[in-house]
Amino acid sequence: MKIKKLIKKTEQPALNATLRVYLGEHKFFGPGKYELLKHIHTLGSISQAAKAMNMSYKKAWDMVNDLNENCNKPIVMAQTGGIKGGKSQLSAEGLELMKAFEKIQHKFNQFLEKHIDSFLNHK
């Protein structure tokens, strides 16, 4: 019996998974940091980016520091100044990191869409 006949079709079956790059046990990069970088790039500010993501300012800074610390070049260049800091922008390397992740995320989504069919048609 094909799996698609076996499953009661209350809702459409789908494969789902969260793609992350690890360094050993450490979560180096994933959708959370990707989204944060995207917001920093658009808004030019870590505090604004944190607000847009409903995330604490501290948490956003921790994520930025973690990225900068694990890379040989800064990913986010933050200018301190004023209450809750000044403007921040992504370095060229930060933009490349985003692009590299977008590329594998895209392939990953294609994989998930394709393989739900192999799963459902297994017999």
Place this chain on the structure above:
Amino acid sequence: MKIKKLIKKTEQPALNATLRVYLGEHKFFGPGKYELLKHIHTLGSISQAAKAMNMSYKKAWDMVNDLNENCNKPIVMAQTGGIKGGKSQLSAEGLELMKAFEKIQHKFNQFLEKHIDSFLNHK
């Protein structure tokens, strides 16, 4: 700059993700249920399987019931009897479900191994 030059190599970078089959928002199947079925198949008992996984008996039963309820045929055939029940075994459909998942999990692992390289070599 290639991502692999950008990342400080404290530890070997790797892609990681947990593959799951969803029915809408509901987690229908994934590594946890797969492992539980495997143990039930080997040990012939839900309570023994729960023990092997360091999981409560109730939790194991909830997972088995969830599978059975979402399928048109039973996945685990449980015989009640005695304290904490009697013998249990996988149906043919339960074995097929495991095989179908193994197949996509294998492809998935291959995907992750292959695409960490595209990520690291992005420039």
